[in-house]
Amino acid sequence: GESVGLHLPTLSVQEGDNSIINCAYSNSASDYFIWYKQESGKGPQFIIDIRSNMDKRQGQRVTVLLNKTVKHLSLQIAATQPGDSAVYFCAENPRSGGYQKVTFGTGTKLQVIP
Amino acid sequence: KAGVTQTPRYLIKTRGQQVTLSCSPISGHRSVSWYQQTPGQGLQFLFEYFSETQRNKGNFPGRFSGRQFSNSRSEMNVSTLELGDSALYLCASSLYPEKDRATDTQYFGPGTRLTVL
Numbered sequence A: 001g002e003s004v005g006l007h008l009p010t011l012s013v014q015e016g017d018n019s020i021i022n023c024a025y026s027n028s029a030s031d032y033f034i035w036y037k038q039e040s041g042k043g044p045q046f047i048i049d050i051r052s053n054m055d056k057r058q059g060q061r062v063t064v065l066l067n068k069t070v071k072h073l074s075l076q077i078a079a080t081q082p083g084d085s086a087v088y089f090c091a092e093n094p095r096s097g098g099y100q101k102v103t104f105g106t107g108t109k110l111q112v113i114p
Numbered sequence B: 001k002a003g004v005t006q007t008p009r010y011l012i013k014t015r016g017q018q019v020t021l022s023c024s025p026i027s028g029h030r031s032v033s034w035y036q037q038t039p040g041q042g043l044q045f046l047f048e049y050f051s052e053t054q055r056n057k058g059n060f061p062g063r064f065s066g067r068q069f070s071n072s073r074s075e076m077n078v079s080t081l082e083l084g085d086s087a088l089y090l091c092a093s094s095l096y097p098e099k100d101r102a103t104d105t106q107y108f109g110p111g112t113r114l115t116v117l
Helices: none
Strands: A010-014 A019-024 A032-038 A045-051 A056-058 A062-067 A072-077 A086-093 A108-113 B005-007 B010-013 B019-024 B031-038 B042-050 B053-057 B064-068 B074-078 B087-094 B112-116
Touching (some): A010 A019, A032 A062, A032 A072, A045 A072, B005 B087, B019 B112, B031 B074, B042 B064, B042 B074, B074 B087
Parallel strands (some): A010 A108, B010 B112
Antiparallel strands (some): A062 A072, B019 B074, B031 B087, B042 B053, B087 B112
């Protein structure tokens, strides 16, 4: 399988503070990016997406920023809550060219300190 | 609309046995992908099915196989189980529209937790 590393980066944030989770992607041809949240014992859950023709998209308490120049994606969570504690994955979707598989990042574990 | 469902949710097998996992995609979704997730290796792509055909395959041995039925439901099979096959097996479905395929989003099921003893 693809190597995604043995050590999961961890971000510890105080409850109420803002969180920023970063992701570097590899394929400059990717058209679409998604952030997923995975809580312990559950499957990844869709949070927010962004197309390559945008550099920012906002949802409820979450904002995704896309910097195509350096192939970097970030997820900002405002007023972080204990329920936000989870592992967050970014995914890049190169599907515009055909049957190309989605690629997932390593994941970042977010720990919210009450 | 119901989400992706996977059965069984938990499974315990012994080395050498085989196992079949099932996935029912979101209604109307045509593509089903399978992933293996372990603490050490993270989320690893197994294979993807679309229109009953395997379209993509990850770097897993031939013991791992799958299929998709005409109703888009999918199964994956692991034969001759090894201890290292213990993992959470995730299924994800997507619409795979003919138009705007670039924004096709995968939606995950809760996974099947397989333990090999």
